[in-house]
Amino acid sequence: MTVKTNKIENKFEEITKVKNKWCLCDENNKKIIFNFCEGYKAFLSENKTERECCKYTISQAEKHGFKNLTEYIKKKTKLKCGDKIYAVNQNKSIILFVIGSEPFENGLNILGAHIDSPRLDLKQNPLYEKNGFCLMDTHYYGGIKHYQWLTMPLAMHGVVVKKDGTVININIGEKDNEPVFYISDLLPHLKKENGNQEILGEQLDIIVGNQTTKKDKESEIVIENLKKILKNYEIEEDDFISAEIEIVPSGKARDLGFDRSMIVGYGHDDRSCAYTSLKAILECEKPKRTAVCLLVDKEEIGSNGATGMKSRFFENVVAEIINLTGTYNELTLKRTLTNSYMISSDVTAGFDPSWASSYNIQTDAFLSSGLSFNKYTGHRGKSGANDASPEYIAKLRTILEKNKIFHQFTEMGKVDQGGGGTIAYILAEYGMNVIDAGIPLLSMHAPWEVASKLDIYHAYLFYKAFLKDMK
Ligand code: MN
Ligand code: MN
DSSP: OOOOOOOOOSOHHHHHHOSSGGGGOOHHHHHHHHHHHHHHHHHHHHOOSHHHHHHHHHHHHHHTTOEEHHHHHHHTOOOOTTOEEEEEETTTEEEEEEOOSSOGGGOOEEEEEEOOOOEEEEEEEEEEEETTEEEEEEEEESSOOGGGGSSSOEEEEEEEEOTTSOEEEEEESSSTTSOOBBOOOOOGGGHHHHTTOOOOGGGOOEEEEOOOSOSSOOSSSHHHHHHHHHHHTTOOGGGGGGEEEEEEEOSOOEEESTTOOEEEETTHHHHHHHHHHHHHHHTOOSOSSOEEEEEESOGGGTSOSTTSTTSTHHHHHHHHHHHTTTOOOHHHHHHHHHTOEEEEOOOEEBOOGGGGGGSOTTTBBOTTSOEEEESOOEETTTBTOOOOOHHHHHHHHHHHHHTTOOEEEEBSSSTTSOEEOOSHHHHHTTTOEEEEEEOEEESTTSSSEEEEHHHHHHHHHHHHHHHHHOO
């Protein structure tokens, strides 16, 4: 879906001073924002794992003329300005490039978001029977409040890889005629002993069956039926060993509020920034500096592993790209990375009136106030933060003003209340300039999170402007 330019009539001073910026939008602006968010809602509803997001990105990239890096390498095609390339890492992270007219050494303009979200993962030997129920054992992924995952319909997304290498895609619990899964909670009537008990990670097992097939056997009777049913999905019990199955909330992203100004959805963190960053690079044509969009996995558990930001994948792919111009050497690669500018596109905490005491009303991000820039994140005295330099921020202010982007410069909660991190510090290790800029959320990391449509749209506008104008 292409979107017409959103012409904003307001003065820049108004944009920086007004908190809730819907009042700065006329009916036409609102229509464009709402229209854009229809595409986002569909994306969020359909793509609930990093693999699904990666697959979606490949299909969108190919529609927009991007070609797989492996094709370029195989055919030894020489790169030229305007070429569009993507590189996939184990089907779970992906990088897109639009080659610019300037030499690589001048640096890249990089947008980086993550496509993994907090969830429950099935263990490798999940299936068990207890008191007539069949359950599956999970291990949660990322920072969750355990109790939030109880008593709601859950869906199962992922892959099972058979011994012969065949990949079976699993997606159960999204369509109306499909079953869902469930984690139970204690009824309030029986709360005396266990009513205020903390929910432990080990308790987060999903109910998957309750039907017996034999009346004479006392144990293993539900599980036998379950194993039979799993065969309909071409899954044998042993196959869970080589599977990656994610338990996520079942259902679609929906408009929130009578005014429909917000969206309730699973995985706004960080697919709201991933979608808007992807849109920005898909629409990027012949930039001066080479434009890059990183969509990575494993951010929620520390960016480790082969598909996380800490892996060498990004650096290696940049080396391959430079090599395709015939000018590769180690120094060119190092200069390219050091001279790059990066936006770590990741969500932040939006001020929540129901939990006001954890926030600083003066300095925290508000929903509908625009894209939120965090100079630093980190915990307790900025520990672990990438602290963006004011020289870099000054350049970004020029872009914000030129493009009339709705934005805010913020922190994440009161000092010493907690904290957070993104992939920002990892790219900063190359010596490049990096800053966090993302969409503020309510209930971050809950099964259903909340974002403002206005913020989503202005994130997209900024990311697009950054790829084009940052120099
Ligand atoms: Mn995030
Ligand atoms: Mn997160």
